[in-house]
Structure formats: C-alpha cells, structure tokens
Amino acid sequence: DAARECYRLVGDDLVLAGRDAPGGFVEAIYSDGEFFFVGVPGRGLLVYRIDSAGQLSVLAQNAVELKEARQAWGDGSTVFVPTGPDGLWAIQFDGSEVSLVGEPLPTTGFSLGAMVHDDGEIYFSDNSATRVVTFDGSGFTEKARVEQSGATRAWSAQGVVFAAGTSSVRALRRSGNEVEVLATFSTPVEAAVRGVWSDGANV
DSSP: OOOOEEEEEETTEEEEEEEOOOOSOOOEEEEOSSOEEEEETTTEEEEEEEOTTOOEEEEEEEOSTTTTOOBOEEOSSOEEEEOBTTOEEEEEEOSSOEEEEEEEEOOSSOBOEEEEOTTSOEEEEOEEEEEEEEEOSSOEEEEEEEEEEEEOEEEEETTEEEEEEBTEEEEEEEETTEEEEEEEEEOSSSSBOOOOOOOSSOO
C-alpha cells in the first residue's frame, strides 16, 4: 500500500514535504485551489488539506457510496466523482463533511473520469463512451455521447476536448446535439491511455 506524499520544488529538486499513512493506491487527484479530492479505489474519496509546511491532513472520507472513487472534477461549488461500477456522483464539501447531492448517474460501463468544460457541461469518461452530461442540483441529464472503447479521462483547451481511451486520444467538439470527432491519435501499443493534458498547442 502506498502513502500519499506532498513534494515541493526547491530549485531544481523535488523535496518531500509531507506524507500520510499507507493505504491503497491513488487513482487521481483534483484540487479546487483549497482542498484536494483524492480517489483511492477501495478506500473511497478522501479530502485533504496541505498546510504551509507541506503536511497533509485528511479532513473527510466517504468509503461507502464513493468507495471506488476515480478522477473527480468540480465547477466551483460541486465536485463530480466517478465511482467505477457505481456511476457518477455529485458532492459538496463544507470544510468538514462530504455531502452527496441529488441522484447519481448510472454507469454504462465503468466510471473512470469527469471533466467540467468551460460551458459547464461535464465530460464523463464511462469506459464504453465519453458522455456529455449536465447537473441541475438534483440529477444528471445526458446531452450527447460518443462511443469510445475504454474511455478514461478528458481535458479541454481552447474549445477542444481531448478524450483518452483504449490505444487512442480523440479531439472532440460539441456540435448541436452531437459530439464531433475532429481527429484521432492512435498509440502504437494496445493499452489504455490513462491520462491526457493539453496547453492548447501540444497534447
């Protein structure tokens, strides 16, 4: 079991500043600028704070509904948490407690990632497809989808969404009620692409 660790860049070196006790592998981390929402499959969603010295403190944990938490993402008030076989949940955190908000969106495969686009729509990586959904405070509504084997993560830059899946990354754009595939990059090895990031020029 791996511990969560916090590093700081000092000059050209990464220096370990703090760590917590071992307990499960970290699938993904999302921060809203104040708190860190950490998906640890089997242990759920853990919310951390990092103090000025780099020390980590666990403020809250949900290991029931969010037991299989993966890559979360937020819109400033609500955090959306994919949970493997248990679909996509919406939560809010008040500094001490994680509250579930509304009803979850059932998975059609295995929920792995969520990313909130600039327009507020959520790109939900659901293993068999990248699904575009909205949340109204009580539940989710699917607006569009594009089938994509092994969909894992998404990232947006300059109006284009990059969606990772099995052996490929796709460039997507919303067009009316559809999702348009602009381009596909295929990897040379048959394997899941577990992350994607872009600065608008490079992916």
